[in-house]
Amino acid sequence: MRQLILSFALIILLPFQLLFSQSQLKDLMDKLPVSNRESNFPVIPIKSTLPCNFYRNIGSSYIGISDVGMDSTTAYNQAYLRALSMIAFQNGRARGMSDFYNDNNGEQISSNYEELCEINTTTNLPVAGLKISDSFILNTGEFVLFLNVDSANVDLEDRINTNISAAIYYKENEIAGSRRIINKILLESKMTCPDKSKDHTEKLTYILSNNRWLANETLFDGQKINTDRYKIFYEPVDECISDTTGCKIYGTSSVDGLWYALINNMSRQLSSQLKERFLNVKQVGDAYQNEIKTLNRESGFFRFSCNIKKVALVDNKLITHLETIFPNQ
Numbered sequence: 001m002r003q004l005i006l007s008f009a010l011i012i013l014l015p016f017q018l019l020f021s022q023s024q025l026k027d028l029m030d031k032l033p034v035s036n037r038e039s040n041f042p043v044i045p046i047k048s049t050l051p052c053n054f055y056r057n058i059g060s061s062y063i064g065i066s067d068v069g070m071d072s073t074t075a076y077n078q079a080y081l082r083a084l085s086m087i088a089f090q091n092g093r094a095r096g097m098s099d100f101y102n103d104n105n106g107e108q109i110s111s112n113y114e115e116l117c118e119i120n121t122t123t124n125l126p127v128a129g130l131k132i133s134d135s136f137i138l139n140t141g142e143f144v145l146f147l148n149v150d151s152a153n154v155d156l157e158d159r160i161n162t163n164i165s166a167a168i169y170y171k172e173n174e175i176a177g178s179r180r181i182i183n184k185i186l187l188e189s190k191m192t193c194p195d196k197s198k199d200h201t202e203k204l205t206y207i208l209s210n211n212r213w214l215a216n217e218t219l220f221d222g223q224k225i226n227t228d229r230y231k232i233f234y235e236p237v238d239e240c241i242s243d244t245t246g247c248k249i250y251g252t253s254s255v256d257g258l259w260y261a262l263i264n265n266m267s268r269q270l271s272s273q274l275k276e277r278f279l280n281v282k283q284v285g286d287a288y289q290n291e292i293k294t295l296n297r298e299s300g301f302f303r304f305s306c307n308i309k310k311v312a313l314v315d316n317k318l319i320t321h322l323e324t325i326f327p328n329q
Contacts, residue, residue, distance in 0.1 A: 046232045048140045050313060052240040058310060061133050061146035062086040065259040067218055068140045068230045075143035078220055079135075081200045082259065083147040084162045085189045086308065088121040095301040096274050102294045112173045117271050119166040126151055127158045127194065140232055142258060161192045168271045183208040185267050206260055216260060231255045233316055243312060251317025261318035262311070269322040270306060277302050277326065303327055 046068070064083025066075035096117035103110045129152075135145035169184040185206040192199055203219040218225040232255055252268070254261035278298035303326070310321035 043231050044229050046140050046230055048138050048142075048232055048234050050138070050234050050236050050240070051136060052237060053134055053136060054144060055236070055240060055243070055311060055313075058146065058308060061148050063262075063308060063311070064145050064147060065257075065262065066141075066143040067220075067225050067259065068142055068227045068232065068257050070141055070143075070225065072137070072143070074220065075137070075141060076145075077198075077200055078202065079143040079145045080147070081162075081189055081191050081202055083145060084123070084125075084130075084160065084191055085121075085164050085187075087125065087147070087149060088123040088162045088164045090121075090305045090307060091123055092119055092121040092304045092306065093302075094119045094274050094304060095299075096271075096278060097297065097299045098275065098278060100294075100296045104293075110174065113171065115170040115271065115275065117166075117168045117274050119164070119168070119270075121164040122162065124159050124161045125149060126156055127160055130160070140230070140257075144258075158194050160194075163190045163192075164188070166267075168267045170271065181208075181210050183264075183268075185263060187263060204263065206264060208264070216256060227257060230257070232257060234258070234313055235316075236313060243310065251312075251314055251319045254313065254316055254318045258318065262308070262320060265318055265320045266308060266322055269320065270324065273306075273322075273324050274300070274302070274304070 062083045063086060064079040064081070066078040066082070070078070094117055096115070098113070098115040101112045129150045131148045131150060133146045133148045135143065137143050165188045167184075167186040169182075171182045173180055183206075185204070187202075187204040189202045189204075190200075200221055201219075202221075203217075205215075205217045207215045216228070218227070234254055252261045252265040275298075278300040281297050281299050304324055305327065306322055306324040308320050309323045312319040312321075
């Protein structure tokens with residue numbers, strides 16, 4: 001006897017237009033490319049020492065780190081844009097959706113879980129209020145800087161506008177005990193300055209399969225930055241101690257560079273925190289003879305403010321302490 005159980009939880013406070021349509025989901029996923037990693041790609045290992053300043057200088061600052069092996073001017077501009085993107089996350093808007101499907105036919109269980117968060121942030125800051133509190137260059141060519149914001153007694157007309165859009169996608173499927181996990185991250189940044197010659201844009205994509213690197217790509221001012229050949233192994237100087245107090249997530253491998261590790265670790269934490277804000281919008285259950293199928297969908301739209309308060313490095317894995325606040329909607 002076929003039994004059908006269908007229940008819908010209608011969320012009055014969540015307008016329909018804030019949910020993902022199928023066309024919107026497709027548009028977002030089209031931006032997250034499949035792997036294009038070449039086989040037998042030559043790898044260059046690099047060993048790098050991290051100074052104590054890397055761990056101690058965040059506080060109320062915002063960190064920016066360039067990619068490996070770039071010229072000093074481009075590295076500085078990229079690190080500066082990335083620090084501005086961290087400031088922009090103080091004023092974020094996000095919407096997300098998750099689907100969980102489970103099929104149990106009595107002999108084999110298969111399941112599929114998908115989660116997607118879309119994030120938009122923006123900030124408009126006075127140029128004179130942006131101060132670099134510290135900076136240094138690693139032997140990998142990575143430029144690290146810490147940016148502070150002081151908006152007191154500055155010319156409010158001379159400002160930098162920063163726009164950030166991001167998509168964080170997670171998929172996990174399991175068939176007969178065999179599980180595969182795919183993570184995809186897309187981060188697009190744009191800074192607009194009074195002096196147009198100082199405008200910069202960046203598009204970063206990062207893909208992992210079963211928590212292992214699959215593909216990454218950075219386009220800075222429309223030019224591809226190739227870091228695939230480098231694998232980096234960091235270690236702190238002897239007197240530096242990585243403090244992991246308050247860090248609630250496992251470390252992320254930093255062999256592809258500090259910024260990829262930082263964005264990956266931050267995205268994992270943020271998507272987990274956003275997921276807790278989702279509300280159930282649909283539940284479907286279908287039982288037929290010995291087969292049971294279930295579908296659960298959750299969705300949400302909210303504002304948030306987040307900032308990295310601490311970074312640590314343990315066994316070449318980067319750990320971040322992300323502080324996130326959800327103001328009243």
